[in-house]
Amino acid sequence: MSESLQELSDRLLRFAQERDWEQFHSPKNLSMALAGEVGELLEHFQWLSENQCQNLDADKKEAVALEMADIFIYLVRLAERLDINLMDAAWQKIAINEKRYPAEQVKGDARRAEEYS
Amino acid sequence: MSESLQELSDRLLRFAQERDWEQFHSPKNLSMALAGEVGELLEHFQWLSENQCQNLDADKKEAVALEMADIFIYLVRLAERLDINLMDAAWQKIAINEKRYPAEQVKGDARRAEEYS
Amino acid sequence: MSESLQELSDRLLRFAQERDWEQFHSPKNLSMALAGEVGELLEHFQWLSENQCQNLDADKKEAVALEMADIFIYLVRLAERLDINLMDAAWQKIAINEKRYPAEQVKGDARRAEEYS
Amino acid sequence: MSESLQELSDRLLRFAQERDWEQFHSPKNLSMALAGEVGELLEHFQWLSENQCQNLDADKKEAVALEMADIFIYLVRLAERLDINLMDAAWQKIAINEKRYPAEQVKGDARRAEEYS
Numbered sequence: 001m002s003e004s005l006q007e008l009s010d011r012l013l014r015f016a017q018e019r020d021w022e023q024f025h026s027p028k029n030l031s032m033a034l035a036g037e038v039g040e041l042l043e044h045f046q047w048l049s050e051n052q053c054q055n056l057d058a059d060k061k062e063a064v065a066l067e068m069a070d071i072f073i074y075l076v077r078l079a080e081r082l083d084i085n086l087m088d089a090a091w092q093k094i095a096i097n098e099k100r101y102p103a104e105q106v107k108g109d110a111r112r113a114e115e116y117s
Numbered sequence: 118m119s120e121s122l123q124e125l126s127d128r129l130l131r132f133a134q135e136r137d138w139e140q141f142h143s144p145k146n147l148s149m150a151l152a153g154e155v156g157e158l159l160e161h162f163q164w165l166s167e168n169q170c171q172n173l174d175a176d177k178k179e180a181v182a183l184e185m186a187d188i189f190i191y192l193v194r195l196a197e198r199l200d201i202n203l204m205d206a207a208w209q210k211i212a213i214n215e216k217r218y219p220a221e222q223v224k225g226d227a228r229r230a231e232e233y234s
Numbered sequence: 235m236s237e238s239l240q241e242l243s244d245r246l247l248r249f250a251q252e253r254d255w256e257q258f259h260s261p262k263n264l265s266m267a268l269a270g271e272v273g274e275l276l277e278h279f280q281w282l283s284e285n286q287c288q289n290l291d292a293d294k295k296e297a298v299a300l301e302m303a304d305i306f307i308y309l310v311r312l313a314e315r316l317d318i319n320l321m322d323a324a325w326q327k328i329a330i331n332e333k334r335y336p337a338e339q340v341k342g343d344a345r346r347a348e349e350y351s
Numbered sequence: 352m353s354e355s356l357q358e359l360s361d362r363l364l365r366f367a368q369e370r371d372w373e374q375f376h377s378p379k380n381l382s383m384a385l386a387g388e389v390g391e392l393l394e395h396f397q398w399l400s401e402n403q404c405q406n407l408d409a410d411k412k413e414a415v416a417l418e419m420a421d422i423f424i425y426l427v428r429l430a431e432r433l434d435i436n437l438m439d440a441a442w443q444k445i446a447i448n449e450k451r452y453p454a455e456q457v458k459g460d461a462r463r464a465e466e467y468s
Contacts, residue, residue, distance in 0.1 A: 005122070008207055015211065019218065020225040024398045027181075028162040028170040032262075032397035034188075035159055035269050038152045039390015045145040046383035047344040047375045050284070053145040056199070064144075065201045068192060069210035071151075072203050075188055082173065084182045086189050090125055093186035094132065101136065108137040110281040141281045149280035149379075152386050156273015163266035164258045164461040167401070227398040239356070242441055249445065253452065254459040261415075262396040262404040268422075269389045276386055279379040287379040290433065298378075299435045303444035305385075305426055306437050309419060316407065318416045320423050324359055327420035328366065335370060342371040 005087060009080045012073060030078040037070040122204060126197045129190060144198050151191040158184040239321060243314045246307060261315050268308040275301040356438060360431045363424060378432050385425040392418040 016022050044064050045053050056064060079086045133139050161181050162170050173181060196203045250256050278298050279287050290298060313320045367373050395415050396404050407415060430437045 003121075004204060008204065011211060015214070018220040019223050021223075021227055023225070024227040026167050026170055027173075028165060028167065028266075029397050031155075031158050031162050032266060032269075032393045035152075035155045035266075036390045036394040036397060038148075038155045039387045039393070041148050042152055042383045042390070043387040045148050046380050046387060048145060050143050050145065053143055054198075056144075061199065061201070064199065065206040066210055066213070068196060068201060068203060069206035071188075071192055072207050073210060075185060075192070076207075079185060081171075082178065082181065084178070084185060086185060087121060087125065089182040089186035090189050090193075093183055093190060094128060096183070097132070103135040106136050106138075108140070110138055110141040145383075146280050149276045149383060149386075152383075153273045153277040153280060156270045156276070159266045159273070160270040163263050163270060237355075238438060242438065245445060249448070252454040253457050255457075255461055257459070258461040260401050260404055261407075262399060262401065265389075265392050265396050269386075269393055272382075272386045272389045275382050279382050282379060284377050284379065287377055288432075290378075295433065295435070298433065299440040300444055300447075302426060302430060302435060302437060303440035305422075306441050307444060309422055309426070310441075313419060315405075316412065316415065318412070318419060320419060321355060321359065323416040323420035324423050324427075327417055327424060328362060330417070331366070337369040340370050340372075342374070344372055344375040 005076065009076050012077050013080055016077070025077060025081060027078060027081050030074055030081060034071060034074040034078065037067060037074060041067040041071065122193070126193050129194050130197055133194070142194060142198060144195060147191055147195040147198060151188060151195065154184060154187040154191060158188065239310065243310050246311050247314055250311070259311060259315060261312060264308055264312040264315060268305060268312065271301060271304040271308060275305065356427065360427050363428050364431055367428070376428060376432060378429060381425055381429040381432060385422060385429065388418060388421040388425060392422065 013022075016025055041064065044060065044067065076086065078084075130139075133142055158181065161177065161184065193203065195201075247256075250259055275298065278294065278301065310320065312318075313323075364373075367376055392415065395411065395418065427437065429435075
C-alpha cells in the first residue's frame with residue numbers, strides 16, 4: 001500500500017483501539033457503516049440538477065468532502081480488517097475493466113456491463 | 118494528495134476520457150455508482166455470522182477486494198470531479214472525530230454520535 | 235395493516251419458513267439485504283438523464299419493477315420481524331412531515347429538512 | 352394495487368403537489384432518496400449484535416419504524432411515478448423466487464442465488 005494510505009490506516013486503527021471500538025469493527029459492521037455514510041452522501045445530491053451538482057457552493061462542498069472522508073475512513077478500516085491492499089485491488093480492477101470495456105467498443109456508451117454480449 | 122493516490126486518480130480520469138465517459142461522470146451520477154457498488158459489498162456479508170465474516174475463504178476475499186476496489190475507484194473519481202483532496206479530508210475528519218468522541222468518554226461504547234449529550 | 239399487505243407478509247414468512255431461512259432473517263441482516271437491493275435499483279438509473287429515467291422502455295421498466303419488488307419484500311419481512319405496522323408507520327410519518335414542511339413555507343424548495351431554521 | 356396502498360400513494364402524490372415538489376420527484380431522484388433513507392436504517396443496526404437487533408427498546412423501535420416509513424413512502428412514490436403496481440410486482444417476484452430457490456434444494460442455505468449451479 002502507498003506510504004500515506006498505510007499511515008492513514010495505522011492512525012485509524014489506533015483511533016479505534018484507544019476507544020476500545022475494535023470489538024464493533026467486524027467486516028460486516030464496517031460494511032454497514034460504510035453504506036450508512038454513502039446514504040448521507042446521496043442525500044446531498046438527490047434533489048440537485050446535473051448543473052447544480054457540478055457547481056456546489058463552498059459550504060456544500062465542505063460538507064460533501066467530509067462525507068467522502070467518512071466513506072474513505074470506513075473503506076480503509078475494512079481493508080485493514082480483511083488484510084486487503086486497497087491500492088493493489090484498484091489497479092487490479094482497472095486491468096480487468098480495460099479488458100471488459102475495450103475503449104473502441106464502448107466509446108460514449110455507459111450501458112451496464114452485463115448488457116454487452 | 119499522496120503521490121500514489123494522485124497517480125490512481127489520473128489513470129482513472131484517462132480511462133474515462135478514452136471511453137468518452139466523462140459525460141456520464143457527474144458528481145451526482147458518481148455518487149449513485151458508488152452506492153451501487155456498496156450494495157454489492159453488502160450482499161457479500163448480509164447472511165454471514167460475525168464469525169464467518171471474519172474468516173472469508175480465498176475466493177470470497179478476492180471477490181470482496183474487487184468490490185472494495187470499485188468503491189475506491191468511484192470515490193477517487195468523485196473526488197477528482199469535485200476537486201476534493203481525499204487524503205486531506207480524511208485527516209481533517211479524524212481531527213473532528215478526536216474532539217467529538219473523546220477516548221475516555223466513549224470507551225467501549227459505539228452509540229451513535231447524536232445520542233451523546 | 236391492510237389486508238393485502240398482511241397477506242403478502244404472511245406469504246413471505248411462509249416462504250422463509252419452508253426454506254429454513256428464518257435463522258438468517260434477523261433485523262440487521264434484512265436491513266443489509268434491503269440495502270443491497272436498493273443498490274441494484276440505483277444501478278438502473280445511475281447513468282440515465284432526467285429525461286431518460288422518465289421514459290424507460292418496457293424491458294427496463296420490468297427490470298426496475300422487479301428490483302422494487304425485492305425492496306418491498308425485504309421491507310415487509312423486516313416489518314414482520316420487528317412487529318411494526320408499515321402502513322400505520324407511513325401515515326404517522328406523513329403527519330410528522332405535514333408539520334415539519336408546511337406547504338406554504340417550503341413550496342418549490344426541496345432543501346434538506348435540517349437546513350430550515 | 353390494494354385499496355389502502357392506493358390510498359397511501361394518492362396521499363403522497365397530493366403531499367408533493369401541495370409543495371410543488373413533483374419537479375424534484377423524478378425516478379432517478381426518488382431512487383436516491385430511497386437509498387438515503389436505507390442508509391439511515393442501517394445506521395440503527397450497524398453496531399448491534401444479532402441479539403441486540405432482535406430486542407430493540409421502545410424508543411429505538413419507534414425510530415426504526417419511522418425510518419422504514421420513509422423507505423416505504425419513497426418506494427410508493429417511485430412506483431407511482433413509474434406506473435408500477437408494487438403489490439403485483441411483489442407477487443410476481445415471489446413466483447420467480449419459488450422456481451429459483453426450490454425449498455428442498457436450498458433448505459437452511461442462504462448462499463447467493465448466483466452461487467447455485
